[in-house]
Amino acid sequence: MSTTTTTTLPASTTANNLPTAKTMLASLLRADLTTQWRNRRASLLVILVPTIILISWKGLVERIGGPSVLSNCITVGLMAIGLMGYSNTTARDRDKGIFQRLRVTPAPTWTIMISRLTVQLLMIIIMTLVLFLVGYQADHISLNPAGYALGLLVAIAGGAVYLSLGQVIVGLIKNPETVNVVVRLVYFLFIMTGMFGELGMLGDFVQKAIKWSPYGCVNRIVSAGLAPSTWTADTSKYLLVTIGYSLLFIFLGIRWFKWSTK
């Protein structure tokens, strides 16, 4: 034991010289992007589902219009990224203690979350661009530049709703297997009630309810975003409700989020 001797350890390099949050965020972001890249098969599957729907709905372009077809597919993709991708990855990493390991470092907790959300945001952008491309190539859906730009922006706004909803689910449920089951259930529930409900197949009440649900609001703002000339005062209301949903889910998801499964 050497408690009575002087020590040779150099003074901690960081305690009095902490790196900026920006530096820490950059390191976290690099690691999270690498992790996402290594899981690219799962990411491809997430993009593949709306892409297949888009190709198979070619016949509907004439009937309901290109922007409408595209907006439905983007909405499905946004749900897949927010619910299936983000929630499952977060639940798995929490179960492995990856968050706890990061929390014992000087990195502020918000940098850990922002880094992960940024990666998902990138996924949303990639998915939307892929659908624009496939829509153009396979379904001959052509939009004006303003439509592409606004469509991308509202897709990000809509994606925030599903990311924050995923955050609520992963915040309320600790077990990663249960999270996986619940997000799949919510995903299919949203798609089924959303699509069939919108078409009036589940009755008037459901149709009206769907209109103001996260699915309906996101679908409408994305659809109007892709065809800016169709943007009305009602669309602005849907956008406000979308932002409201995001804020509510973010509040609930952060309020109840548990960093550890223990």
Add this chain to the structure above:
Amino acid sequence: MNLHTNEPVLQVEGLDVRYGEFKAVRNVSFDVRPGEIFGLVGPNGAGKTSTLSAVEGLIKPSAGTIRVAGFDNRKQAMQAKASMGVQLQSTSFQPELNILEIIQLYAGIYGLSLGKERIETILDDIRLQDSASKRFGQLSGGQQQRVSLVIATIHQPPLVLLDEPTTGLDPQSRRQLWERIEAMRDKGHGILLTTHSMEEAESICDRIAIIDHGQIITIDTPQTIIDTHRDKPEVIAASRKGRITLEDVFIGLTGSAVRS
């Protein structure tokens, strides 16, 4: 903090941790000095992990103060966290990242700029120079522990916290890890480790605290603890080898009933 003094790298005073009505830790006080391996031992549910979690800043104590290298771990949380290195019980790095990427991630978080040479030295030191591109999930338990230990000390923290570091390791890996922990002590790190192994506590710890039902029963060097309690009837009753060991004292002081 000037580490060329003998000031404690960790000071815990009057620590209380509550989970609702349940008091997991009651009025716990101890310190860890530079160049010392301090063992926190106790049965399951004794309060070891709660104490460690409070030091790590993962849970908020209901009372008491914790200072890491002179920094209050609530009021100066960032500085306190920067002054400690932690090895958690479970594997806790992204399995998709390779060793090099994990080192770069944590070096970035601590604001260190590690050159190629320095990284090679680190990998060489843990004998993983040929596995730099191996993903963490592909490493053996012993290799994962070595990576974990390197990350815990990458920023040369005054305090290193090791939560049951040798659990699940084979005897060779365990001995090797002991040597590494002792080498860290020789460099001047103050080390707080929790363990279930009395052999480990007796072999490498300079001082130990036995904790049970959230309270510290005794703190001293392993040999002094044995000498102090060797004549107690419950310790003699626990003896199995004809001589009193730390495990006999531990069983004698904490009881032989199995804890959940």
